[in-house]
Amino acid sequence: MxxxxxxxxxxxxxxxxxxxxxxxxxxxxxxxxxxxxGPLARQRIYFANHTSNADLPLIWTVLPPDLRVxxxxxxxxxxxxxxxxxxxFGRDVFGAVLVERxxxxxxxxxxxxxxxxxxxxxxxxxxxxxxxxxxxxVKKLLPLKAGLFNMxxxxxxxxxxxxxxxxxxxxxPRGEVVPIPLISTIAFGRPMQRAEGEGKDDFxxxxxxxxxxxxxxxxx
Numbered sequence: 027m028x029x030x031x032x033x034x035x036x037x038x039x040x041x042x043x044x045x046x047x048x049x050x051x052x053x054x055x056x057x058x059x060x061x062x063x064g065p066l067a068r069q070r071i072y073f074a075n076h077t078s079n080a081d082l083p084l085i086w087t088v089l090p091p092d093l094r095v096x097x098x099x100x101x102x103x104x105x106x107x108x109x110x111x112x113x114x115f116g117r118d119v120f121g122a123v124l125v126e127r128x129x130x131x132x133x134x135x136x137x138x139x140x141x142x143x144x145x146x147x148x149x150x151x152x153x154x155x156x157x158x159x160x161x162x163x164v165k166k167l168l169p170l171k172a173g174l175f176n177m178x179x180x181x182x183x184x185x186x187x188x189x190x191x192x193x194x195x196x197x198x199p200r201g202e203v204v205p206i207p208l209i210s211t212i213a214f215g216r217p218m219q220r221a222e223g224e225g226k227d228d229f230x231x232x233x234x235x236x237x238x239x240x241x242x243x244x245x246x
Contacts, residue, residue, distance in 0.1 A: 036118075046087065058214075060214045061216055071185070072152070077161050096150060097153060099153040123142055123150075125139075188233065193209065213243050218233070
C-alpha cells in the first residue's frame with residue numbers, strides 16, 4: 027500500500043511539474059539568454075534576483091529536463107510547509123532544500139546551513155535567492171545575504187552562476203493567483219567562484235556586480 031501511494035505521489039509530482047512548465051512558457055514566454063556555455067551537465071549554484079513568486083518556477087522551467095531533476099531550490103521551511111498542497115509542491119515537485127529561517131523553530135545548536143551542505147555533498151545543483159526575500163522596493167537589488175558566501179566557502183569547486191530575471195514581477199504581482207501573460211527575460215551569466223583568500227564582503231560585492239551587469243544584458 028505504501029509503495030503504491032509513493033508511486034502515485036511521484037506520478038502526481040511529475041504531472042504537476044509538467045503543468046507548471048507549460049503555464050510558465052505560456053504566460054511568461056521566457057526569452058532565455060546564456061552569456062557563456064549554455065546549460066551544462068555539471069554541479070552549479072544558480073543565484074538570482076527575486077521580485078516574484080514565479081521566479082523559482084521560471085528558472086526551473088527553462089533548465090533542460092535532465093538538469094531540472096538534479097537542481098533543487100533552497101527555500102524557507104516555514105513558507106513551503108504551510109499546508110499540504112504547498113508542501114507537496116515544495117518537497118515533491120521542486121525537491122526543495124528546506125531551511126528553517128526562524129531561530130526559535132530550530133533545535134538547540136542546529137546549523138541552518140547543514141541541509142544545504144548535505145545537498146551539495148550529494149552532488150545536487152541549487153537555486154538560491156541571496157537577497158533573502160522578494161525585492162518590492164525601487165532598488166534594483168537588495169543587499170546579498172551571507173549564505174551565498176558560505177556555500178562558496180564550503181564547496182569551492184562548485185560553479186556559481188548569476189541569474190537575472192526581468193519583467194516577471196508584472197506577470198505575478200503580490201497577492202495575484204492568476205498570472206498576467208507577458209514576455210519575460212531570464213539571463214544566465216558567466217560562472218564565478220570565490221577567489222583564494224577572498225573575504226565575505228569582497229565576494230558578495232563581486233556577486234552583486236555580476237547580477238547588476240547581467241541586468242543590462244536582460245534589458246537590452
